[in-house]
Amino acid sequence: xxxxxxxxxxxxxxxxxxxxxxxxxxxxxxxxxxxxxxxxxxxxxxxxxxxxxxxxxxxxxxxxxxxxxxxxxxxxxxxxxxxxxxxxxxxxxxxxxxxxxxxxxxxxxxxxxxx
Amino acid sequence: xxxxxxxxxxxxxxxxxxxxxxxxxxxxxxxxxxxxxxxxxxxxxxxxxxxxxxxxxxxxxxxxxxxxxxxxxxxxxxxxxxxxxxxxxxxxxxxxxxxxxxxxxxxxxxxxx
Numbered sequence: 179x180x181x182x183x184x185x186x187x188x189x190x191x192x193x194x195x196x197x198x199x200x201x202x203x204x205x206x207x208x209x210x211x212x213x214x215x216x217x218x219x220x221x222x223x224x225x226x227x228x229x230x231x232x233x234x235x236x237x238x239x240x241x242x243x244x245x246x247x248x249x250x251x252x253x254x255x256x257x258x259x260x261x262x263x264x265x266x267x268x269x270x271x272x273x274x275x276x277x278x279x280x281x282x283x284x285x286x287x288x289x290x291x292x293x
Numbered sequence: 294x295x296x297x298x299x300x301x302x303x304x305x306x307x308x309x310x311x312x313x314x315x316x317x318x319x320x321x322x323x324x325x326x327x328x329x330x331x332x333x334x335x336x337x338x339x340x341x342x343x344x345x346x347x348x349x350x351x352x353x354x355x356x357x358x359x360x361x362x363x364x365x366x367x368x369x370x371x372x373x374x375x376x377x378x379x380x381x382x383x384x385x386x387x388x389x390x391x392x393x394x395x396x397x398x399x400x401x402x403x404x405x406x
Contacts, residue, residue, distance in 0.1 A: 182336070211393060221383065223393035234392045269336060278325050278387060279344060282394065284336035 180204065182285035184270050190291045191260055199255045199288045203272030210253050211273075211282060212245060216266035224268075227253065228276040260292045295320040297386050299397035306374045306404050314369040314400045316358075316384030324386050326367040327394060328358055331381040340382075343367060354378070374404045 183202045191197050203210050212224040223237040227247040238244070242260075247253040257264055267289050271282040296319045306312045318324055325344055329337040341352025348360045358369045367384060381401050385394040 213393075220398045221385075221394075221396035223395070226392040228392070237393065271337075276392060281327065281339045281342055283339065284329075286334075286336040 182270055182272050182283055184268075184285040184288050186288060187286065188289045188291075190293060193262060193292055194259055196256065196258045197260055197290065199257075199268050199290070201253045201255070201270030201272075201285060203251065203253070203270070204283055207272035207274055207283075208250065209273045209276040209280070209282075210247055211271040212253070212255050213269045213271065213284075214266045215269055215287070219266075221269075224255070226276070257290075260290075262292045265290055265292045295386050295388055295395045297384050297395055297397035299382075299384055299400045301400050302398075303401045303403060306402070308376050308404055308406050309373050312369075312371050312374045312378070312402065312404070314382050314384075314402060316367045316369065316397055317365050318367060318384070318386045319365065320386050320388045322388055324365075324367075325388065326358070326360060327385040327387070328352065328356070328367075328369050329383045329385065329396075331383065331399075333380075337383065340369070374402075376404050376406055378402060379404045 185200045208229045210227045214222050225245045226234040242258045245255045267287040269287045271284045273280040273282045298317045327342045328340040343350045343360045351357045381399050383399050384397040
């Protein structure tokens with residue numbers, strides 16, 4: 179079946195611009211996660227959605243970052259006023275539920291470059 | 294706070310030889326441990342997990358990992374390496390309360406013919 183998809187695959191933007199990154203989770207998966215992979219920081223958790231519960235935003239690095247998940251499916255990660263340190267690969271993952279028993283399936287990522 | 298350490302940035306192995314990629318963890322309570330692999334320009338692929346039960350966990354592509362509570366380790370192993378195993382490997386931990394995976398820094402595995 180279809181895996182997690184993300185778009186765009188690559189995004190180059192100028193410093194100060196806003197960007198939106200999209201994630202389509204696996205159908206039927208109620209849990210959705212965003213991570214960031216960068217050279218200096220490795221893989222970092224950003225935000226977690228589980229069904230209709232309030233998201234866990236504990237990993238968002240600043241208030242320039244926000245995310246939403248519409249209809250319990252597609253998610254959008256928005257970065258406002260991008261900075262060069264935001265350059266990274268943004269990974270989305272989904273799992274059948276948020277329970278520890280279910281592994282997370284990752285998308286191919288969006289490579290963001292801020293110039 | 295939970296953490297994962299992968300002490301080797303790179304592991305070099307000859308094809309056909311056994312391989313080990315090391316991982317140690319720190320977490321309060323019971324650990325839930327995972328290994329993921331990342332091929333170039335690809336997302337992370339799940340290899341195996343330890344939740345409870347047997348300390349030796351078998352996963353995809355012939356990989357296995359051994360959970361050692363006393364040493365707080367979860368090393369990834371394979372009896373006979375393939376060139377196609379060359380990739381970036383990540384160990385991760387999750388605790389019962391947390392919602393996310395905490396990853397190690399990754400280990401690049403290079404298998405030479």
